[in-house]
Amino acid sequence: MFKILCVEDEADLRQDLVEVIEEEGYEVAAASNGAEGLRELVRFKPDLVISDCLMPVISGAEMLRKIRTGCKDFATVPVIFLSAHARKEQIEEGIDIGANCYIAKPVDYTVLLRTIKGLLDLPGTAVPATKVN
Secondary structure (H helix, E strand, O other): OOEEEEEOOOHHHHHHHHHHHHHOOOEEEEEOOHHHHHHHHHHHOOOEEEEEOOOOOOOHHHHHHHHHHHOOOOOOOOEEEEEOOOOHHHHHHHHHOOOOEEEEOOOOHHHHHHHHHHHOOOOOOOOOOOOOO
């Protein structure tokens, strides 16, 4: 069973993400900011991370920089950014710092689940380098 870490500061969205992803058969852990996300990363050892970009304490972007440069055991874990901020330059910045995909909010769960499957190399799926709703 694949393990997915959801890092989202909005409690209702975080709960929705967990429920939708668990319904697909994944094991899910959640965190409310980047600092908690880094702790959960080490504890939970996810196969994939989904993260909001703008959060308190440590942003998703800063968390991703720390994962890519300072967490050698997790440096290659796929990361999907979710954000209401989806201007071209924001998407490019997210991809440049190491996000595998960038999905604009509000979240289209069909797109999110297809992207998860594609990043985990599950049969019958394909993932674009960048996806914006």
